[in-house]
Amino acid sequence: MQISTRLLSSLLLLALVACDAAKQVTEATSVATSSSVPTTISAASMEKNGLRLTPFFDSPKFPTAQLRMSTPATxxxxxxxAVPFKYEITNFLLTKMSGGMHSEEMANSMKGQHIHNIVDNEPxxxxxxxxxxxxxxxGQHVVLSFLSRSYHESLKxxxxxxxxxVTVGKTAPSTPTFDLKAPHLFYSRPKDVYTGKDTQKVMLDFYLVNTTIEPGGTQVRATINGNEFMLDQWAPYMMEGLPMGENTVKLELVDAGGKLIDGPFNSVTRSFSLQP
Known part of the structure; x- marks a missing residue:
């Protein structure tokens, strides 16, 4: 009986050890699996006639980056x-590559991060x-400047x-007044010519000042090659399915009823080209 008791105790001990080992393996596998799955913000795509638009929110963040134009002074x-422009920048490095997945799948400047300088909503x-x-x-000009990631996505x-x-030289007496506090839409991307793999995913990016867009409220109406999309999130949008050759984008800042909001730049049309 003594031998049987010892044998039974040994068997029980082995069973406990095996169970504990199995539990550790299960927990380790669970942790490894959960840590290997990337956490991304899901965003709904919109599609018309083979053209797909998808907002994205997973770019490298620079929440403390600051930019201020010091010249020309207000x-x-x-x-x-030739007008001299000078800026003060903090917590953001020009010429640095931004990194992240989008720097590999979209047109990316090999010179790195930079400033977008827009005069009167021209390119x-x-x-x-x-x-x-x-x-x-x-004349008198409206100058918007903002910080940009290396792949041209604006910091918002x-x-x-x-x-x-900004006033340059002589101005005409009848120069209209620009309201710096009114809602404004500025165009940024796409721009110029895209070739090779850069044609597969083209970024649509715009800049809003003194306004927000949201479902049921102010929105941006984007008409791309005749296909209309209502954008209710201020984000960059990935465009896929664009044809080779010339493409056209029209952006309009509209109110909840779809009416264009007054402003000199709140309706803008641009063309860009895709080449193999």
Whole structure:
């Protein structure tokens, strides 16, 4: 009986050890599995005639990045010709590659992060230093500047942009007044020509000032090659299914009833090209 008792105790001990080991393996597998699954914010796609738009929110974040234009100063008049622009930037490195998955799947500047400088909602110029000159015709101009990731996606928080009026040379007496506090829409991307793999996923990005967009409220109406999409989130949108050749994007800032909101730049149309 003594031998049987010892044998029974040994068997019970082995069973307990086996159960504990199995539990540890199960827990370890569970942790490994959960940690290997990326956490992403799901975003609903919109699709028409083979063209798909998908907002994305998983870009590298720079919540404390700040930009301020120091030159031209507010209220000053720059001489005609090449206007000097200077900026103060904190917590953001120009020329650094932004990283992240989107830097690999979309058009990405090999020069790194930069400033988008937009005069009167014309196509932006990209700048990789805090000081540069830019030819601007005489008159009063609206200048929007904002920080951009290397793949041209704008930083959208309040401190990441600067909007102001800039006077160059002589201005006409009848120059209309631009309301810096009114709702405004500015166009950023897409732009110019896309080739090779950059044609598969093209980013649509715009800039809003003094307004927000939301379901049931103010929205951006995007008409892409004749296909209308209502955008209710201020985010970059991935466009897929675009044809080779020339493509056209029209952006409009509209109210809850679909009526265009007054503003000199709240309706803009641009063309860009895709090439093999």
């Amino acid at each position: 209220g000053s008049t720059a001489p005609s010709g 932006y110029t990209a700048h990789y230093e805090t000081g540069f000159t830019k030819n601007v015709v005489d 928080h309040r401190g990441a942009y600067d909007l102001r009026l």
